[in-house]
Amino acid sequence: MxxxxxxxxxxxxxxPVDMGQHLENLIGDRASEFGQLWHDKKVEYAFRRGLMQQYADFTVCTHQALQYCLNVYQISLSPAEQQQLMARFAExxxxxxxxxxxxxxxxxxxxxxxxxxxxxxxxxxxxxxxxxxxxxxxxxxxxxxxxxxxxxxxxxxxxxxxxxxxxxxxxxxxxxxxxxxxxxxxxxxxxxxxxxxxxxxxxxxxxxxxxxxxxxxxxxxxx
The missing domain is CATH 3.40.50.1000 (HAD superfamily/HAD-like)
Incomplete structure (x- = not known):
């Protein structure tokens, strides 16, 4: 068939967790667990938006999930560094x-x-x-x-x-x-x-x- x-x-x-090298350059030895949390959170945010009927595209979910992870790990990245990480999802x-x-x-x-x-x-x-x-x-x-x-x-x-x-x-x-x-x-x-x-x-x-x-x-x- x-x-x-x-x-x-x-x-x-x-x-999606294949961000190790890029994350390590900015975050260090917590890169793997950071990457997994980032992935899990962006999926969760998409679920929430779907249920709430408050759509924003997946790029928004991904960026907001990044913000959450930075807060959890108490890491400060410049807007340019955040944009650099976001761009890596195309690679x-x-x-x-x-x-x-x-x-x-x-x-x-x-x-x-x-x-x-x-x-x-x-x-x-x-x-x-x-x-x-x-x-x-x-x-x-x-x-x-x-x-x-x-x-x-x-x-x-x-x-x-x-x-x-x-x-x-x-x-x-x-x-x-x-x-x-x-x-x-x-x-x-x-x-x-x-x-x-x-x-x-x-x-x-x-x-x-x-x-x-x-x-x-x-x-x-x-x-």
Whole structure:
């Protein structure tokens, strides 16, 4: 069966905590935990804005999350240094399995799209810089709807943009909440378990597939 597949970007195609060197230059040995808190907070802020129906794009969520982290760690960065960190989100690296996995999926006729909470122009720049863009047919952003995943409307929008039958439309994400959101909206969903220590939420909704990376996904879908 050929699928139309939407891939979450941050955490699935690229590593949002892959800011280590840039953070270390400004923050020091707390860079790793700072990076994880920054990622968690920007996702939380997007959730809040979606529920409150007070939309601002993901860049705003990211910057406000940075401000929160700076306050938590009592770190002072100049506006220029903060802007430097924000700009690094366009330079995140693809996970090693991503491009080989996408190539295999395209070779077998699947239709691939990046599907992100980030604004489309920002996501396109990131996908180009990480060399992922040539292996995708589309880039779809929730920014078009002025709300965030896991609102069911955004998953229906993905189906419409991919011009797909919902039964052959699949969401692939390393975030359990994203998988649950897609499944609850009627899509098929795959959880990419990027670490052995990661746990899926103990909900009544579970993924259709669990894979360790996109190469494994391509192998399973193409057999």
């Amino acid at each position: 050929k699928y139309s597949i939407g891939f979450d970007v941050y955490g699935t195609l690229v590593d 995140l690296n693809a996970f090693d399995d991503v491009i080989p996995g996408l190539k295999k999926l395209v070779q077998h006729g699947h239709h691939l799209a990046a599907f992100s909470n980030g604004p489309e122009l920002s996501v396109r720049k990131l996908m180009a810089n990480s060399h992922i863009l040539p292996h995708l047919q589309q880039v779809v952003s929730v920014d078009d709807l002025q709300t965030y995943k896991p609102n069911p409307d955004v998953y229906q929008y993905l189906v419409e943009r991919l011009q797909a039958d919902i039964n052959s439309c699949m969401m692939v994400s390393s975030n359990p909440w994203d998988v649950i959101g897609a499944k609850s909206a009627g899509l098929k969903a795959v959880w990419v378990k990027r670490s052995p220590s990661k746990l899926f939420d103990p909900w009544e909704i579970q993924p259709d597939l669990i894979v360790s990376d996109l190469i494994e996904l391509a192998t399973l879908l193409n057999t």
